[in-house]
Amino acid sequence: xxxxxxxxxxxxxxxxxxxxxxxxxxxxxxxxxxxxxxxxxxxxxxxxxxxxxxxxxxxxxxxxxxxxxxxxxxxxxxxxxxxxxxxxxxxxxxxxxxxxxxxxxxxxxxxxxxxxxxxxxxxxxxxxxxxxxxxxxxxxxxxxxxxxxxxxxxxxxxxxxxxxxxxxxxxxxxxxxxxxxxxxxxxxxxxxxxxxxxxxxxxxxxxxxxxxxxxxxxxxxxxxxxxxxxxxxxxxxxxxxxxxxxxxxxxxxxxxxxxxxxxxxxxxxxxxxxxxxxxxxxxxxxxxxxxxxxxxxxxxxxxxxxxxxxxxxxxx
Amino acid sequence: xxxxxxxxxxxxxxxxxxxxxxxxxxxxxxxxxxxxxxxxxxxxxxxxxxxxxxxxxxxxxxxxxxxxxxxxxxxxxxxxxxxxxxxxxxxxxxxxxxxxxxxxxxxxxxxxxxxxxxxxxxxxxxxxxxxxxxxxxxxxxxxxxxxxxxxxxxxxxxxxxxxxxxxxxxxxxxxxxxxxxxxxxxxxxxxxxxxxxxxxxxxxxxxxxxxxxxxxxxxxxxxxxxxxxxxxxxxxxxxxxxxxxxxxxxxxxxxxxxxxxxxxxxxxxxxxxxxxxxxxxxxxxxxxxxxxxxxxxxxxxxxxxxxxxxxxxxxxxxxxxxxxxxxxxxxxxxxxxxxxxxxxxxxxxxxxxxxxxxxxxxxxxxxxxxxxxxxxxxxxxxxxxxxxxxxxxxxxxxxxxxxxxxxxxxxxxxxxxxx
Amino acid sequence: xxxxxxxxxxxxxxxxxxxxxxxxxxxxxxxxxxxxxxxxxxxxxxxxxxxxxxxxxxxxxxxxxxxxxxxxxxxxxxxxxxxxxxxxxxxxxxxxxxxxxxxxxxxxxxxxxxxxxxxxxxxxxxxxxxxxxxxxxxxxxxxxxxxxxxxxxxxxxxxxxxxxxxxxxxxxxxxxxxxxxxxxxxxxxxxxxxxxxxxxxxxxxxxxxxxxxxxxxxxxxxxxxxxxxxxxxxxxxxxxxxxxxxxxxxxxxxx
Numbered sequence: 003x004x005x006x007x008x009x010x011x012x013x014x015x016x017x018x019x020x021x022x023x024x025x026x027x028x029x030x031x032x033x034x035x036x037x038x039x040x041x042x043x044x045x046x047x048x049x050x051x052x053x054x055x056x057x058x059x060x061x062x063x064x065x066x067x068x069x070x071x072x073x074x075x076x077x078x079x080x081x082x083x084x085x086x087x088x089x090x091x092x093x094x095x096x097x098x099x100x101x102x103x104x105x106x107x108x109x110x111x112x113x114x115x116x117x118x119x120x121x122x123x124x125x126x127x128x129x130x131x132x133x134x135x136x137x138x139x140x141x142x143x144x145x146x147x148x149x150x151x152x153x154x155x156x157x158x159x160x161x162x163x164x165x166x167x168x169x170x171x172x173x174x175x176x177x178x179x180x181x182x183x184x185x186x187x188x189x190x191x192x193x194x195x196x197x198x199x200x201x202x203x204x205x206x207x208x209x210x211x212x213x214x215x216x217x218x219x220x221x222x223x224x225x226x227x228x229x230x231x232x233x234x235x236x237x238x239x240x241x242x243x244x245x246x247x248x249x250x251x252x253x254x255x256x257x258x259x260x261x262x263x264x265x266x267x268x269x270x271x272x273x274x275x276x277x278x279x280x281x282x283x284x285x286x287x288x289x290x291x292x293x294x295x296x297x298x299x300x301x302x303x304x305x306x307x308x309x310x311x312x313x314x315x316x317x318x
Numbered sequence: 319x320x321x322x323x324x325x326x327x328x329x330x331x332x333x334x335x336x337x338x339x340x341x342x343x344x345x346x347x348x349x350x351x352x353x354x355x356x357x358x359x360x361x362x363x364x365x366x367x368x369x370x371x372x373x374x375x376x377x378x379x380x381x382x383x384x385x386x387x388x389x390x391x392x393x394x395x396x397x398x399x400x401x402x403x404x405x406x407x408x409x410x411x412x413x414x415x416x417x418x419x420x421x422x423x424x425x426x427x428x429x430x431x432x433x434x435x436x437x438x439x440x441x442x443x444x445x446x447x448x449x450x451x452x453x454x455x456x457x458x459x460x461x462x463x464x465x466x467x468x469x470x471x472x473x474x475x476x477x478x479x480x481x482x483x484x485x486x487x488x489x490x491x492x493x494x495x496x497x498x499x500x501x502x503x504x505x506x507x508x509x510x511x512x513x514x515x516x517x518x519x520x521x522x523x524x525x526x527x528x529x530x531x532x533x534x535x536x537x538x539x540x541x542x543x544x545x546x547x548x549x550x551x552x553x554x555x556x557x558x559x560x561x562x563x564x565x566x567x568x569x570x571x572x573x574x575x576x577x578x579x580x581x582x583x584x585x586x587x588x589x590x591x592x593x594x595x596x597x598x599x600x601x602x603x604x605x606x607x608x609x610x611x612x613x614x615x616x617x618x619x620x621x622x623x624x625x626x627x628x629x630x631x632x633x634x635x636x637x638x639x640x641x642x643x644x645x646x647x648x649x650x651x652x653x654x655x656x657x658x659x660x661x662x663x664x665x666x667x668x669x670x671x672x673x674x675x676x677x678x679x680x681x682x683x684x685x686x687x688x689x690x691x692x693x694x695x696x697x698x699x700x701x702x703x704x705x706x707x708x709x710x711x712x713x714x715x716x717x718x719x720x721x722x723x724x725x726x727x728x729x730x731x732x733x734x735x736x737x
Numbered sequence: 738x739x740x741x742x743x744x745x746x747x748x749x750x751x752x753x754x755x756x757x758x759x760x761x762x763x764x765x766x767x768x769x770x771x772x773x774x775x776x777x778x779x780x781x782x783x784x785x786x787x788x789x790x791x792x793x794x795x796x797x798x799x800x801x802x803x804x805x806x807x808x809x810x811x812x813x814x815x816x817x818x819x820x821x822x823x824x825x826x827x828x829x830x831x832x833x834x835x836x837x838x839x840x841x842x843x844x845x846x847x848x849x850x851x852x853x854x855x856x857x858x859x860x861x862x863x864x865x866x867x868x869x870x871x872x873x874x875x876x877x878x879x880x881x882x883x884x885x886x887x888x889x890x891x892x893x894x895x896x897x898x899x900x901x902x903x904x905x906x907x908x909x910x911x912x913x914x915x916x917x918x919x920x921x922x923x924x925x926x927x928x929x930x931x932x933x934x935x936x937x938x939x940x941x942x943x944x945x946x947x948x949x950x951x952x953x954x955x956x957x958x959x960x961x962x963x964x965x966x967x968x969x970x971x972x973x974x975x976x977x978x979x980x981x982x983x984x985x986x987x988x989x990x991x992x
Contacts, residue, residue, distance in 0.1 A: 226445075
């Protein structure tokens with residue numbers, strides 16, 4: 003039991019930090035530019051695939067640096083030549099542009115690398131177990147993932163709170179128009195923010211790729227959860243995104259570990275329910291099976307009780 | 319005023335006539351099937367536009383109401399069939415509609431608490447919620463196999479069994495006409511007008527006595543109803559409903575259909591639905607990358623023609639009415655070669671890349687537009703680059719001329735009209 | 738003394754830690770034309786937002802026709818008979834002028850959220866809309882999309898939408914902002930016409946408009962009303978002079 007809790011906590015923390023890595027880039031882009039990057043998870047996927055391809059030729063570690071850089075440059079170009087042109091048509095058009103982009107990226111990835119998962123391997127250096135607890139081993143690569151995520155998080159925190167660039171970004175988060183009026187080259191800042199945001203997403207992809215499955219569907223499966231995170235956290239709030247990421251990461255990880263269903267609970271009290279009973283499916287579903295929809299249930303709950311999100315104050 | 323009313327009736331009568339006559343012109347089985355698919359795609363796309371074009375609500379999860387309508391219709395059909403209830407098939411899509419409406423009431427009450435981008439993300443989340451539920455609630459969603467049904471098991475009136483596709487086509491066409499008329503009428507009601515007001519300026523709408531949330535909620539419910547009808551017709555047509563029908567793919571598709579057709583005009587989604595259905599069926603015979611083409615087309619529309627194909631067409635209606643179409647002829651004709659070059663470049667690139675990447679086992683010989691060539695030949699790649707470069711360069715030079723010609727003709731048409 | 742159409746009782750509003758409205762008490766009589774003036778940043782627009790429900794009140798009460806409407810949503814306040822215009826033109830850009838006004842008349846005619854009436858058959862809506870169009874002199878522009886109107890025409894439309902619902906209390910926020918002399922004269926004539934028999938609260942910077950139209954004037958400085966009186970008495974009021982002249986002499990020092 004204790005082992006379950008410790009490992010689930012570690013995994014939950016890991017998943018949460020990964021989500022935050024993605025959500026932070028998304029929130030930065032949204033807060034500064036007003037556009038929700040529907041293709042954010044697609045850049046995450048591109049990072050994983052680029053990392054994979056580089057690892058095939060040169061190895062994992064160069065990929066860790068090169069893939070985010072490459073994707074970041076692609077992101078900046080997308081902003082400069084695509085998004086900027088759509089900007090004058092309004093936020094809906096921008097969102098639709100990124101939606102189309104996500105669509106196209108998924109098609110291209112499928113075309114280039116195929117529909118089946120690619121064999122993105124854990125680097126040899128980290129291919130061992132970090133520790134053993136109660137006869138279950140915990141992979142070192144996961145510890146690496148956790149450390150990397152925390153390192154990036156701390157880096158972001160320091161950047162935002164201790165540097166001049168960070169000050170400008172925080173100002174733009176609160177009052178985007180004012181920042182332009184103060185003489186900063188807003189289009190350049192936009193391009194950089196979008197590029198860095200995409201680069202962060204790609205970094206998450208390179209980190210997660212070997213551990214989670216690298217396949218064309220990874221963007222489509224992570225994307226919606228990512229958007230739930232930012233809505234639950236409160237659109238435009240980095241702190242909210244942090245809390246929501248950890249919350250959802252933890253809840254989902256613990257849920258997956260619980261192989262218990264309502265039928266089991268009822269059985270403890272002496273009631274017998276089977277698949278054939280009324281609403282059988284609902285009773286028989288284990289928490290683990292229900293785990294995928296928990297983020298969305300959380301979304302609905304937040305909407306009912308606290309529509310602006312946990313820490314949101316900006317209306318879209 | 320009277321002339322307008324008569325003109326409207328004439329248009330609807332003409333539409334009805336066209337729908338009745340189409341199978342007589344295109345009488346092959348494949349054509350009738352395609353037209354049937356277009357029929358409920360039109361209803362689905364129009365229902366989507368009640369949200370986006372009319373009320374300014376962008377939804378990424380509209381297929382929930384379409385799909386749930388389909389599932390409930392399939393279940394109803396099965397219940398009716400096995401219990402031998404005296405219910406004729408034409409009534410069944412109503413079941414789908416009511417299902418769509420019910421779920422729209424439930425989910426809509428929660429969704430419409432937010433607007434704009436948040437609403438879009440919520441619709442995505444709810445779409446995923448329902449799609450994920452389909453794996454849990456196997457009884458209702460039928461697991462991997464879905465729910466099968468039979469449309470010939472209902473009460474037969476006048477000996478019509480709805481077995482043959484042509485009979486299904488007329489059923490779909492009748493419902494399509496009915497729904498089109500209903501949705502059009504909706505735009506001409508006080509609520510329909512307020513939907514537009516909410517789209518234009520939600521804040522101001524609140525200060526003239528209307529709760530924006532209530533307006534959006536009712537529009538959402540109406541939209542869910544019609545989406546459910548479309549889903550019911552789909553269930554009847556395919557005689558099987560699987561859980562993919564509530565997922566992200568059809569949700570994305572209806573968005574593409576409506577937007578490419580044009581969300582600012584009632585006729586836009588109709589054009590989009592017809593076009594996309596036709597492309598989906600015919601293109602997929604010729605190329606494996608047709609999905610990519612659709613995505614590219616969508617992005618091009620978003621970037622360069624956000625009023626959609628319908629908008630592009632309707633833009634020229636005043637010119638047609640004033641007899642000034644030939645004025646723009648020369649400028650538009652000059653724009654044709656660059657466009658063709660670019661299109662050719664894109665097609666060549668996509669097809670060649672697709673062949674090399676996906677069909678690598680077949681070797682590098684391939685065919686595009688009656689021309690066979692070797693996919694790895696550097697000549698081909700050189701040609702692609704050339705066509706791209708030349709196309710973009712030429713288009714850049716020609717576009718201002720096109721724009722000027724159009725505006726000049728439009729102004730002239732305006733002048734003639736106000737005389 | 739006639740009944741109070743609008744009453745503000747010890748109204749306070751703070752944004753975070755910053756107090757903007759710091760205890761406003763105001764009585765607007767039925768049928769009077771009441772102007773609110775004051776230096777920039779005094780909180781005049783904020784006051785409008787508090788009354789019309791756009792911002793929530795920190796403490797205090799707003800009473801409309803003796804009924805407490807504090808904290809109600811804008812549409813509820815509007816339905817109870819208060820309508821306001823905006824300083825920055827807030828119209829429905831892609832709808833025609835006719836449509837803009839017609840949307841404004843719908844609720845008051847009882848159509849509510851009807852999707853079973855055909856708007857073309859709604860005679861009362863059409864007639865009322867035509868009447869308003871006449872009043873604001875935009876009849877000839879009825880089929881023009883509102884975004885294509887000139888600035889002064891848009892301001893007239895703004896007023897038109899505000900009065901379309903037939904509200905008893907009309908609040909206009911700087912209706913003549915940005916207008917030329919002749920445009921202002923037209924606007925004042927229009928405002929006088931449409932506020933006949935109604936209660937008018939108007940925020941204005943143009944003193945000639947204020948002294949021309951108002952029955953009574955309130956002066957708002959730093960979130961408090963320092964004087965409420967007839968135009969002549971306000972002109973002579975020492976505190977008002979200091980509030981205006983005080984800022985003028987400070988500017989003169991820096992010049």
